[in-house]
Amino acid sequence: MVCESLIKAAIIGGTGYTGSELSRLLSVHPNVDLVALTSRQNEGKLVSEVHPFLKGYTDVRFTASLDKVSDMDVVFVATPHGVAMESVPGLLETGVKVIDLSGDYRLKDIALYEKWYGHVHRDPENLLDAVYGLPELFRSDIKGANLVANPGCYATSAILAIAPLMKSGSIEDDVIIDSKSGTSGAGMVPSPRLHHPFCGEAIIPYSIGTHRHTPEIEMAVGMFSQKRPNVVFSPHLVPVIRGIVSTCYMKLKGGPVDVGKVYEEQYGNETFVSLVDEPSMRSVVGSNHAEVGFKIVGDTVVSFGVLDNLVKGASGQAVQCMNLMFNMDEASGLNFPGLGV
Amino acid sequence: MVCESLIKAAIIGGTGYTGSELSRLLSVHPNVDLVALTSRQNEGKLVSEVHPFLKGYTDVRFTASLDKVSDMDVVFVATPHGVAMESVPGLLETGVKVIDLSGDYRLKDIALYEKWYGHVHRDPENLLDAVYGLPELFRSDIKGANLVANPGCYATSAILAIAPLMKSGSIEDDVIIDSKSGTSGAGMVPSPRLHHPFCGEAIIPYSIGTHRHTPEIEMAVGMFSQKRPNVVFSPHLVPVIRGIVSTCYMKLKGGPVDVGKVYEEQYGNETFVSLVDEPSMRSVVGSNHAEVGFKIVGDTVVSFGVLDNLVKGASGQAVQCMNLMFNMDEASGLNFPGLGV
Amino acid sequence: MVCESLIKAAIIGGTGYTGSELSRLLSVHPNVDLVALTSRQNEGKLVSEVHPFLKGYTDVRFTASLDKVSDMDVVFVATPHGVAMESVPGLLETGVKVIDLSGDYRLKDIALYEKWYGHVHRDPENLLDAVYGLPELFRSDIKGANLVANPGCYATSAILAIAPLMKSGSIEDDVIIDSKSGTSGAGMVPSPRLHHPFCGEAIIPYSIGTHRHTPEIEMAVGMFSQKRPNVVFSPHLVPVIRGIVSTCYMKLKGGPVDVGKVYEEQYGNETFVSLVDEPSMRSVVGSNHAEVGFKIVGDTVVSFGVLDNLVKGASGQAVQCMNLMFNMDEASGLNFPGLGV
């Protein structure tokens, strides 16, 4: 591949965990030139000084904001909810493609957004055009998108497990999702809950019924299956760094259904979603791979969605979307296995 | 209390985690003299050599079997399922009281035992008389018992959360229990699943729908509430050493019910079960205390049972039962707080 | 023991980890009545609300400051370095005995204090009378003390391993101490270094050669052995919550010496320090017990000091000192074994 064809990419908000993970993936992506990262607090510093694992992989310095957006092909927005929608409209006007990793463009229903996020949505126009960036379910939409709303980590793990069954018509509407997440999902800002002596030997349920991924899961499964589920969602923090297991409980309606076949038909040809007998978190950690598995207990299907919250649950999925948006091999730059051990 | 009144206690199977935890608790119990522990592999060794944390707390040596049972007041049986029922009948014949920490005397229905445990029950007579040793629900029965079947760790955590609501008549029969346990619950024998590089950064669902605590929970809740639930039980291993959080999902029937009041009436006067807003595993770890908490999400009650699987989930509860069986202060030897940090 | 004889104790700074651990120990101490705890941020709240593991063990509320000090027998000062010496002089004037858990009264040499702590010492008079509170080495001094400077956690673990050998005259002056500590030693305030995603799978050397326990170890070993060592001290943070292992390297002078006998003579009769072949951190965690062990490699003695940094390394040792200061059984309220598992 010749140099001219490299996609020029930038990251707004390159200091946090999703921004840093994006820089890790993009700095070795064979088709990408990572040309800019912004960070107010680190302005002027080498990216490799702030993220020492990137020493030798990038010589870019953080800037306070993006210049020359017109020279770029894609901008990843890795700023907090509410902040992203400040910069997205301007970016789109320049013609650059945008992938937003916050929650600002995920919920199509503005009233729902404002209820769950607690503030007014200030970019309803672009919200209309935004595509929910879960490639295994919405691939063709992503290919044509100018603005992708990258899914949440919990949401991705649960949607992968629920959507095919909901679409098959074989399960009831009520779905219980009991998720267990590693701590990196909570971001890089120290807090009492993430303080090691507090969480290092604890299992911590939180935001039961109030977590923002609840309406996101309901919407995405609904869009895919034409049937919106009623979700009870319970996240738990557990002392691992990377990784989510979402255990999903769905009641079978009672008709004949081959659950394994439903999943197989949905994911049999996918590179990044495998149907497994026994979920294995360490098999996906460090990679863009996800696993889906299930057991049937009486009339209940217990399904698992397993992934690395920073890769398939965030930055890796964003890269996967970028690959689609630019008609590249969907696996480019992501084609490596999980750590295993 | 004068010296003559010390209760003479022995432990059969003193090497494993429940046996070792029992010896830790009994060696400082103000009303107990721990006179004997058996272990075939450690016969002749000082208990404090095998369990170095007991140095200075006991000078007993392991024996291969119990002599002079007639001199004892209580024997704790901490051997594996299927092995316990070999020794229990003989012990009971001598007149000693017995607390069995295995699953052998928990399920009143022999057919159910044989289905879930995979072998014939060889002591159906004593099974009839065995009392399920969960003091907060079956206190008066325990006081008069000669044989107590000490509950399972997962079972205790779930039953505490479910039983009061089921008894109140306010919830449907179908109950989903999603449990997360520390690794000490799996015992002291090394195995691939408990190998640190395998489980140290993983969340591992296992035995979905096939775990033996399923019928135990159904039975115990049924006995207490006169209403047997249908349980879907999913245990998960997480990388902490001690502690269980069981997240229980129950659907409200729809009539008026004050869930908090139901729990408060059940546990308001209990020493070892607290009703809390936010569960805190570290508050109970190292102690016999348990916590119950809940959230209501739509028509679903999400309840938590939290405890230390080796104490309230096993050996501490056994000591609590012993205290009741001998008309002592129920909290004797257990009256200390969890680690907190 | 009759009620009148209970020692009235208070804690200044009851919110942090050492204060909370003190409250855990004192609330079940058979000879102590914990009458007051201060906390500006939690003024008016129940202690058991802030520290939920104390529910049922104390009904005291936090106050902003101590009233009626004259009614008390002992005050534990658990405030940060530099703050403690603000309150200690006033307390001592009332005649109450004081145990300070900060570093303010540990270094007898004011110039050394000001060099390592970076500020002026404002209470040099009481510093003269303060006794270094390591009972196994300075028991008789502690018995008569009005002000005890409770040792640092790292310091205790290293001093126990080094002091007897230094006193025996068999080792050179240069000592290397490589310590590994659990994260609770760093206190309860969240920080980037203690953020779980940062430290949960990392080994973090820090403050090499600049940690304040360096001069403390040199001083305490020097006082005990009449020979001040030259210490190179390297602390490391590892992802456990409680526990320190200090690995100490000392060069033998070459004359005949029985290292095991030196330790045995020093600690053979001690309740809380055991000489062991293989150190076992879990045997001491949760308790006031410490372990010392050693190997000889060529002409180097590699010695270990192992303890729970919050108990024998802080609050437990403070209680042990209190017991001595009030002529009680030294082990009162501390006479229970470590967790083991």
Place this chain on the structure above:
Amino acid sequence: MVCESLIKAAIIGGTGYTGSELSRLLSVHPNVDLVALTSRQNEGKLVSEVHPFLKGYTDVRFTASLDKVSDMDVVFVATPHGVAMESVPGLLETGVKVIDLSGDYRLKDIALYEKWYGHVHRDPENLLDAVYGLPELFRSDIKGANLVANPGCYATSAILAIAPLMKSGSIEDDVIIDSKSGTSGAGMVPSPRLHHPFCGEAIIPYSIGTHRHTPEIEMAVGMFSQKRPNVVFSPHLVPVIRGIVSTCYMKLKGGPVDVGKVYEEQYGNETFVSLVDEPSMRSVVGSNHAEVGFKIVGDTVVSFGVLDNLVKGASGQAVQCMNLMFNMDEASGLNFPGLGV
């Protein structure tokens, strides 16, 4: 590079952690075709069934032994010490290049081997020709080698920190190495020490003065610097999965020396060894990168070697050696950053 030029590689002992990590690296190496893996216990099974993270990356099945070695270019031997030297001579006779990851060909001195490994060396001839595979120190030798003895994980971390200073002539001969390792270094076979409830919250010193990497470090530093150090080596197990920090204590002779410059001159142009102010284990975990850093405390240099024990400490370094042996880009297949988080 065209397809015909792919190097055909095989792994003997493909089930264990080093074998599995090799398969993870080689299956995505752009210049390698991984054609065979042996495993007696998994004979006939798909590699991707045993190592599920390789699903989609290899369709090779395990065989009991290697056929058609003559078709291969390189064989990695990942069997235990003592077993490797059974297969190496036959492999070399076929003309294939061999990289042995065991300790069988590391110690040039047969007497030393037999003393530390406890059995006779049965292939002294090939031992003579084996090259110690630490590229940063012995690059030119590795390029011409037919048999490479891949270094141990602890050894690599310590040698990188010690060798340049020893060669500079500025330090004394006595070196203390205090190493802390993640648990994956101990291999995949479950054992009491690696059982999660035992090691999950513990710091475990072991094999003090008796670990086999002691003579390996002495030999390799000696070969490189023409000056053999006297090493006291203390390994410790800590509850992380991947990663080693070796803290090395060396005494400066006293002449003028710029320690930073010594390291900079040695590693300034290296791809995989960085000189850092603050070591960061998470920056190297998952990658072939290592870090070296130091502090000077009085006349003592405290140096750190940091790496991922399974990559730079084992399988990654083996791939780096292979790249050199076949005149490829030394970083081929290894040119990706550590996890960071």
